[in-house]
Amino acid sequence: MPGVAGPTSADRYPLLLAGLTAAVATVGATIFAISPLLSDIAAAFGIAPARAGRLIGVYSLSMAIVAPTVGLLARRLPRARVIVAGLLLFALVWLLAGWTRRFDALLALTLLAGAATGAVIPATYAYAGDLSSFAHRGQVMGRIVSGWSIAILLVVPLMAIASQTIGWQAAFGALAAAALLTAALLAFAPRPGPGAASSAAAELPVGPSLRRVASHRATLVVLAVNGIDMGAFYAVYAFLGSEMRRANDWGAAPAGMAIAAYGVGLLIVTLNGRLIDRFGKTRSAVASLAALGLVLSGLPWLVGTPALLVPGLIAWGCVQGVFFTAITSLATEQIPELRGVVTAMLSGATYFGVTLFSPPAVLLFERFGFPAVGAFAGLASLAGAALLAWPGARVAAVEGR
Structure with missing residues (x-):
């Protein structure tokens, strides 16, 4: 048809x-x-x-x-x-x-x-x-x-x-x-x-479109959780390159190659999105956020050991890929007739999260070092998992469609 x-x-x-x-x-x-x-x-x-x-x-x-x-x-x-x-x-x-x-x-x-x-x-x-x-x-x-x-x-x-x-x-x-x-x-x-x-x-005029999104609880939860995840992501990513270079006395090229390991993990998952469909988008997003709680809190402790850091970065790419594929899929189904509006707000939520997380991340880095930033990002990811798993969020209601 x-x-x-x-x-x-x-x-x-x-x-x-x-x-x-x-x-x-x-x-x-x-x-x-x-x-x-x-x-x-x-x-x-x-x-x-x-x-x-x-x-x-x-x-x-x-x-x-x-x-x-x-x-x-x-x-x-x-x-x-x-x-x-x-x-x-x-x-x-x-x-x-x-x-x-x-x-x-x-x-x-x-x-x-x-x-x-x-x-x-x-x-x-x-x-x-x-x-x-x-x-x-x-x-x-x-x-x-x-x-x-x-x-x-x-x-x-x-x-x-x-x-x-x-x-x-x-x-x-x-x-x-x-x-x-x-x-x-x-x-x-x-x-x-x-x-x-x-x-x-x-x-739909602009006003009713905005009100529809603003009053849709599941959509608001998806936007909030995405902001939390991306804020946590950039909090760690912002300091990762400089910390790798400092700990290993690397130049830009080795650090860039190491960060490319993240892209490898991301590619592995995104090309196998059918597995996320089978497991369920909501469950995949919750599980990946829980895993990110461990990965982000652990990565700062691995920067001085390349043999462990590279597998850690691949793991980060994998779990982040699961979350991003799942949460974007969920966002596109909450209000199908306003799909473009919701995905646009999802992008806005990304950078709102980055803006919100940057000041405390910088403060923690300056006072307590990179591990404190990782712990902060890890705890935020766990909070995001709890919010998404909350039955009152109603995000999983679309799974039955």
Whole structure:
């Protein structure tokens, strides 16, 4: 039936699925790529690396603000159109970045890049929901989420090599070219027609849409738990690289290779999302959060022992991959007619969690060291597991659909 996504809808549109995965890999690479390129960017503009680091904050803030806004205002538009428009803006921004000679101009362009990412990522997740029944949502979502693994394992290292050999401008120029190719693929890839949920979303004004989400307990719990998880994730990730280099007297390359182990674990899980479908999305999310409580609290104690650290990072990637695939799948089913709005708010919740967790994480790191940050993140993950498992949350009600 046209416009109705059955269990195998995604398999009937392989080019569309490949394009969605490539979209995540392309725009998702930015947040990981900026950090290793900061020294090159700072040198190019004759500024301190600390000032160049503002690029990360500007990018994240823009994405956090724009994602929910675009989710609300663009809910009447076809998701493919939103994604393609976001990719075109993303490409234009980074092409212009290569020509700018002022750091303030680069900051403004990075703000626009964050806005483009804020449009692309939530619409991509919502599209995964459109292309699958909930029973098979984890499998389809996992394939698309694997784009983050591709970004970590392939795109970011290639950009680092390009920056070192031909300059950071060329590295981002190549990323812009990838965005243009992905936009072309998605523009011409066969796709299903709009479903009933999309038509219902188009009829809802902004006010009622917001009230519907704000009054839906299960959705609020999903958003809160996602914010907790991502806040805990970035609390540890923010200090991991520097701590590995300090403890092992490493340069940037060995530290980068070690962090790539996280991407390996993430890829292993996201390509096997069908196992999450079989076990149940809610149970998978709760179990992975409980496991993250142990992993995050233990990782800081392993930074000085590479033989244990690398398996620990792979384990981190695995359990984080389970959680992210499961929670995103759950988010897409809570209010199907507002799927794009909910996934947009999910992205906003990510960076709200990062903003909320950063100050206490910095304070703990300065006063008590990295293990205290790990303990804080681990306890937060356990609290998230308890909240999600709470019967009153009603998140698991969608499992029976």
